[in-house]
Amino acid sequence: MVCIRKATVDDLLAMQACNLFCLPENYQMKYYFYHILSWPQLLYVAEDYNGKIVGYVLAKMEEESSECHGHITSLAVLRTHRKLGLATKLMTAAQNAMEQVYGAEYVSLHVRKSNRAAFNLYTETLGYKIHDVEAKYYADGEDAYDMRKQLKGKKHQHHHHHHHHHHHHHHHGGGCCSGEAKVEGKAGEPEAKAE
Amino acid sequence: MGKAEEALSVCLNAKDQLYTNDSVLIDDLTLSTLQIVFQRLDHLDMATSCYEYACGKFPNSLELMMGLFNCYVREYSFVKQQQIAIKMYKVVGEERFLLWAVCSIQLQVFCGNGGEKLLLLAEGLLKKHIASHSLHEPEALSVYISLLERQSKFGDALEILAGKLGSLIMIEVDRLRLQGRLLARAGDYSAAADILQKVLELCPDDWEYFLHYLGCLLDDGSSFFLGNGGNSIYPPKHVGCKNLDLPDEVFDTRISRASVFVEKLMAECDNASIRSPHLANLEIQKRKLIYGKGDPGKLVEELMQYFSRFGHLACFTSDVEAFLLFLDDPNKSEVLEKLKGCELTSSSQTKALGQAITIFKVENLIGNMFSLPVCELEGLAVRMADMYCKNLPVSKDLDLQENMHGEELLSMACNVLVQLFWRTRNVGYLLESIMILEFGLTIRRYTWQYKILLLHLYSYWNCLPVAYDWYKSLDVKNILLETVSHHILPQMLASPLWSDLNDLLRDYLKFMDDHFRESADLTFLAYRHRNYSKVIEFVQFKERLQRSSQYLVAKIEAPILQLKQNANSIQEEECILESLKNGNHFVELSNEIGNKLLTFNEDLQLRPWWTPTFDKNYLLGPFEGVSYYPRENLIKQTEENVLKNIEKRSLLPRMIYLSIHCASSSLKEHTEANGSAFDPKLSLELKVLLERYARILGFPFQDAIELVLGVSSGQKPSEALSSDLIGWINFVVFLNAWNLNSREIGFSNNDKPRPSTWHLVNSLLKKYIIEKMRSTGPLLSSPGGDLPMLVQLVTEPLSWHSLIIQSSVRSSLPSGKKKKKGGVTEQANSHHSHEIQDSIQSLCDAIKEVTEWLSAQINKLDDVKFETIFSLLQVNGEGQGPGRILHMFENLISSVDNTALGDRISQALQSWDAVEVARKVGAGQSSVLSQFLRICESKIKSLQALRTHL
Numbered sequence A: 001m002v003c004i005r006k007a008t009v010d011d012l013l014a015m016q017a018c019n020l021f022c023l024p025e026n027y028q029m030k031y032y033f034y035h036i037l038s039w040p041q042l043l044y045v046a047e048d049y050n051g052k053i054v055g056y057v058l059a060k061m062e063e064e065s066s067e068c069h070g071h072i073t074s075l076a077v078l079r080t081h082r083k084l085g086l087a088t089k090l091m092t093a094a095q096n097a098m099e100q101v102y103g104a105e106y107v108s109l110h111v112r113k114s115n116r117a118a119f120n121l122y123t124e125t126l127g128y129k130i131h132d133v134e135a136k137y138y139a140d141g142e143d144a145y146d147m148r149k150q151l152k153g154k155k156h157q158h159h160h161h162h163h164h165h166h167h168h169h170h171h172h173g174g175g176c177c178s179g180e181a182k183v184e185g186k187a188g189e190p191e192a193k194a195e
Numbered sequence B: 001m002g003k004a005e006e007a008l009s010v011c012l013n014a015k016d017q018l019y020t021n022d023s024v025l026i027d028d029l030t031l032s033t034l035q036i037v038f039q040r041l042d043h044l045d046m047a048t049s050c051y052e053y054a055c056g057k058f059p060n061s062l063e064l065m066m067g068l069f070n071c072y073v074r075e076y077s078f079v080k081q082q083q084i085a086i087k088m089y090k091v092v093g094e095e096r097f098l099l100w101a102v103c104s105i106q107l108q109v110f111c112g113n114g115g116e117k118l119l120l121l122a123e124g125l126l127k128k129h130i131a132s133h134s135l136h137e138p139e140a141l142s143v144y145i146s147l148l149e150r151q152s153k154f155g156d157a158l159e160i161l162a163g164k165l166g167s168l169i170m171i172e173v174d175r176l177r178l179q180g181r182l183l184a185r186a187g188d189y190s191a192a193a194d195i196l197q198k199v200l201e202l203c204p205d206d207w208e209y210f211l212h213y214l215g216c217l218l219d220d221g222s223s224f225f226l227g228n229g230g231n232s233i234y235p236p237k238h239v240g241c242k243n244l245d246l247p248d249e250v251f252d253t254r255i256s257r258a259s260v261f262v263e264k265l266m267a268e269c270d271n272a273s274i275r276s277p278h279l280a281n282l283e284i285q286k287r288k289l290i291y292g293k294g295d296p297g298k299l300v301e302e303l304m305q306y307f308s309r310f311g312h313l314a315c316f317t318s319d320v321e322a323f324l325l326f327l328d329d330p331n332k333s334e335v336l337e338k339l340k341g342c343e344l345t346s347s348s349q350t351k352a353l354g355q356a357i358t359i360f361k362v363e364n365l366i367g368n369m370f371s372l373p374v375c376e377l378e379g380l381a382v383r384m385a386d387m388y389c390k391n392l393p394v395s396k397d398l399d400l401q402e403n404m405h406g407e408e409l410l411s412m413a414c415n416v417l418v419q420l421f422w423r424t425r426n427v428g429y430l431l432e433s434i435m436i437l438e439f440g441l442t443i444r445r446y447t448w449q450y451k452i453l454l455l456h457l458y459s460y461w462n463c464l465p466v467a468y469d470w471y472k473s474l475d476v477k478n479i480l481l482e483t484v485s486h487h488i489l490p491q492m493l494a495s496p497l498w499s500d501l502n503d504l505l506r507d508y509l510k511f512m513d514d515h516f517r518e519s520a521d522l523t524f525l526a527y528r529h530r531n532y533s534k535v536i537e538f539v540q541f542k543e544r545l546q547r548s549s550q551y552l553v554a555k556i557e558a559p560i561l562q563l564k565q566n567a568n569s570i571q572e573e574e575c576i577l578e579s580l581k582n583g584n585h586f587v588e589l590s591n592e593i594g595n596k597l598l599t600f601n602e603d604l605q606l607r608p609w610w611t612p613t614f615d616k617n618y619l620l621g622p623f624e625g626v627s628y629y630p631r632e633n634l635i636k637q638t639e640e641n642v643l644k645n646i647e648k649r650s651l652l653p654r655m656i657y658l659s660i661h662c663a664s665s666s667l668k669e670h671t672e673a674n675g676s677a678f679d680p681k682l683s684l685e686l687k688v689l690l691e692r693y694a695r696i697l698g699f700p701f702q703d704a705i706e707l708v709l710g711v712s713s714g715q716k717p718s719e720a721l722s723s724d725l726i727g728w729i730n731f732v733v734f735l736n737a738w739n740l741n742s743r744e745i746g747f748s749n750n751d752k753p754r755p756s757t758w759h760l761v762n763s764l765l766k767k768y769i770i771e772k773m774r775s776t777g778p779l780l781s782s783p784g785g786d787l788p789m790l791v792q793l794v795t796e797p798l799s800w801h802s803l804i805i806q807s808s809v810r811s812s813l814p815s816g817k818k819k820k821k822g823g824v825t826e827q828a829n830s831h832h833s834h835e836i837q838d839s840i841q842s843l844c845d846a847i848k849e850v851t852e853w854l855s856a857q858i859n860k861l862d863d864v865k866f867e868t869i870f871s872l873l874q875v876n877g878e879g880q881g882p883g884r885i886l887h888m889f890e891n892l893i894s895s896v897d898n899t900a901l902g903d904r905i906s907q908a909l910q911s912w913d914a915v916e917v918a919r920k921v922g923a924g925q926s927s928v929l930s931q932f933l934r935i936c937e938s939k940i941k942s943l944q945a946l947r948t949h950l
Helices: A009-023 A029-038 A084-104 A116-125 A160-165 B005-019 B028-040 B044-057 B060-074 B078-092 B097-110 B117-133 B138-150 B154-162 B164-166 B172-185 B190-203 B209-218 B247-267 B276-290 B294-309 B316-326 B329-341 B350-365 B374-390 B407-423 B427-443 B447-459 B464-473 B480-487 B488-495 B498-528 B532-546 B550-563 B570-581 B581-595 B629-650 B652-667 B682-699 B702-714 B718-742 B757-776 B787-795 B795-811 B823-863 B866-870 B884-894 B896-912 B914-949
Strands: A001-005 A042-048 A052-060 A069-077 A106-112 A129-134 A146-151
Touching: A001 A084, A001 A160, A001 B757, A009 A042, A009 A052, A009 A069, A009 B532, A029 A052, A029 B823, A042 A084, A042 B276, A042 B652, A042 B787, A052 A084, A069 B427, A069 B795, A106 A116, A106 B209, A106 B464, A116 A146, A129 B044, A146 B795, B005 B028, B005 B044, B005 B629, B028 B044, B044 B060, B044 B629, B060 B078, B060 B498, B060 B652, B078 B097, B097 B117, B097 B138, B097 B532, B117 B138, B117 B172, B138 B164, B138 B172, B154 B172, B154 B247, B164 B427, B172 B209, B190 B209, B190 B247, B190 B350, B190 B550, B190 B896, B209 B247, B209 B276, B247 B276, B247 B652, B276 B294, B276 B316, B294 B884, B316 B350, B316 B757, B329 B350, B329 B464, B350 B374, B350 B407, B374 B427, B374 B652, B374 B884, B407 B427, B407 B447, B407 B787, B427 B570, B427 B896, B427 B914, B447 B480, B464 B488, B480 B488, B480 B498, B480 B550, B488 B550, B498 B550, B550 B570, B550 B581, B550 B629, B550 B652, B570 B581, B570 B795, B581 B652, B581 B702, B652 B718, B682 B718, B702 B718, B718 B757, B718 B787, B718 B795, B757 B787, B787 B795, B787 B823, B787 B914, B795 B823, B795 B914, B823 B914, B866 B914, B884 B896, B884 B914
Parallel strands: A069 A106
Antiparallel strands: A001 A042, A042 A052, A052 A069, A106 A146, A129 A146
8 A cells, every 4th residue: 555665856845744743853955855865775755545655764874984884864654654564664675775775784773762662663673772872862952872773784796896997996876985075064963843 | 345245356366366377276176165155155157167267277187077067067057067077978988977968968858958859869878888888887777768768768678677787776676666667658568567466576565556557457557657747746646547448358357367466465465554455455346347347335345344454544544535435425325334333342442443533534524524414513523522532541651742542533523613613603613623722732732733723723713823823833944834834824925914924935935045056066966976867856856946836926925025014115115126126027027927837836735624725715705515526626726826816916016116106207297206207118118017917807908997997986896806806906006106197097088077096096995995894893703804805905005005195295395406387287286286185185094994993903802801702602502502522621621530641641631721722812813903003003104294295
């Protein structure tokens, strides 16, 4: 019933609506663009009957660190479509792409300490473990768990062997850990909503 | 010198050095620094020319060429992008530069004015490269395939996909989806169905691909051609059936193949949350019916099966909506009866609650609530609220941020109460509908559905400040400004809350303009990350926003607001007009509107049933039942109205400007106030615009004049102008200004003397202001009403007319430089001066009546005791009438059981204060009236001051 597919730029309108209705955080539009223009393979939406977007996952490859890994930036599912395993499907799609397209070794994410429902999803269903606690991560002062999940990794199998005739080493699809400059004014951390 | 000028001068100096001094170091760092500063100063072209110069000097520097490419990306110069990318490709032979070039070609075709033939060039470039170097990027492959697909070369694309390059697509199911689509588009439905079957085996919950699969089985690939509507936030996904003349036996075999496959999927998937195969059965039954081979009873049966499995889910009703509506009325009723007869024996309380809610929703969808008797309807609302209260303990352990179980019960009860209000006009139901939402928000303050309903209810009841507060609590920002602000913006445009309106427009325009300025920078990000398809999507998205109808509305309404705010001072108004280039730009906008393909990005699905679009509110008219479908027609009508409105409103600034000039020249024989000669072209131009304005109102110029004269003299009913009252009165005001100079109307008719156009304006303004004031009624007991119309009459046509008076008065003042003229001119001037005096008097009289009325209303609201408001909630002797739900809430609070409800909910319940809500209603209305009163008073003051000049 729900189709999990890669997000397009046009989906952004509905994705931000999901965000408004599901999460206390809100991201700047630039930040969405930063994701979709850099790692379009890591953005998925759940599209219901009639083409309505009912959930999304927004993820990226971490550029700073030496170990190639992915990061889940935001995950949301509309209330009308909870308990259908959509969050799990969205997360799995993004994690698979991190692994298969970018060869990520692990994936990280932040979750509010108080968000028990999400915490349970990450630990029990998806196999994440607490790696650290980030004090006052959220704008309203709440702490975040820094969670990680090991991926099988090292499946970065595609076509390295083909580029013998190239002058430059290619990072496929724009490259994990490519150290390229970040977009200016990127809102790296979620800002709290007014309430 | 300001900082910006200083920066510009430093950069220009550097640029000169660059061009003239050979010893100056030209490197990318210097150039990119210059580029950043030039960009901030809005001089992209200068940055580009620096890079162009540098590239000319060092023709093979890759770094500089990339910088130049980036400059062209910022300027959306697709052709130049292509040229420099090709050059880079030639220098280093890298695949990515070729793809930059190909992408630039695609942009010329999709977003520029390049012909489709260019795609052939792009294809050739890629083909040549592949022959010598093959391809190495997954994105490169998808660009190549999309090029072929766009040119309908499906066979070629399939061949590529099947070959070595196909392995570039890393995710198996993605490749299969692509292959299936290409096969279907090539017309090979049988092969496509086989491939799509594999897709479904891998992703059994992929509904979209199930529909494609079923389509292909029935030799119908049209679902692949739906594409994206482009102009709507929700692209159409409705699947029609094209191929209805399939031979019987073929249809039977194919559809039973689908059935068998779906059975297999169901047997294999052990995941209880997968809905697609179950829904597929419904779709199969529906198709059978469409092909005339079905049995509606089977569809009903499948619906019941689906209910027993997924009936507790909030998405159930939207899942089956299309199937329910496909049934005829007796079958619909059968479903409803069966659902009501179901024993909800679910093991968990939340599931049972979910099922019960679903039944309410289905009843709402097909039960034709509009034909239920009032008492039944009321009972329904009470049952919903009762269920909400009884199930509060289920939500006891939830976090504040989690949605409560049964939240939608209060929205549904509110919807029913609003209908009751519409039918009975008993304001108590309206109050109660507000109360229950406020109650729900007391328990959990995050429920956005309640907030949206509330903001519409408060708007309707002339409590705009409270509506605006709830809107603000939604925290609408970023792109949501484009999709969500329609909930409040239209009401605000017609309100006296100028400062809030100003904030709204400013924030929205700032967001959009910032995006247009910054988006090009982001485009380069996609090039750098080699996500070529995203480059195209992104540029198209930017264009979609640029063509946004709401953006245009805001662009024109922001200056109109400024003009409204400053209409008491002609000097300030002239400054504003000057900053608007005397309105010329907006006239151009109006000219172009017919050729523009505007986009409508508003998310209308979240609007309440009684106001499905922003220019429709059923509550303003008498009860006549509502057919929810087809909503498309309604939306189409709204979109046409928006276009017409933009075309009309963008003429205003120029017409105001021209009117001021015509008025100032009327008195002193073609000499303007400042002594300069009046250009007769201005009067001609005003006439042309008046003709156009009349045409937008739906009449030829002469007919429009006859109509307003007819209404003014009482020969035509006053409703004749009601289709667009503000538009018509504006027309009259500008008509008078034009006539002051041209004198074409009024004295030429020999049969009977016609009143002057001054008189026409006076009489119509006064007539409608008084009429609208009377029909507005006391706000508390008459929601809806004509207050917004009254506000607009005073703040628009009346204000523009006062500007015309100001201009006339100013030109009648002795300028000092010239001597007074005598004779005929003086006589005419004296006559004219009388007319001005009369007009001022007439306006003052009208506004005075309004201010007196406003003061009385405000006093009344201040005196209103809460009992008065509560007396609206009166249950009659038979236990019927508004107030039953509120009473239920009070009982709940008086018997709160902390252990059952948990601390959070118990405390929230204790803090509920119905009196506070009633007070808010009164205070909100009073605030709107006070702000309007202030506007009116300032108008009287300025008009009276004018009189002393005469």
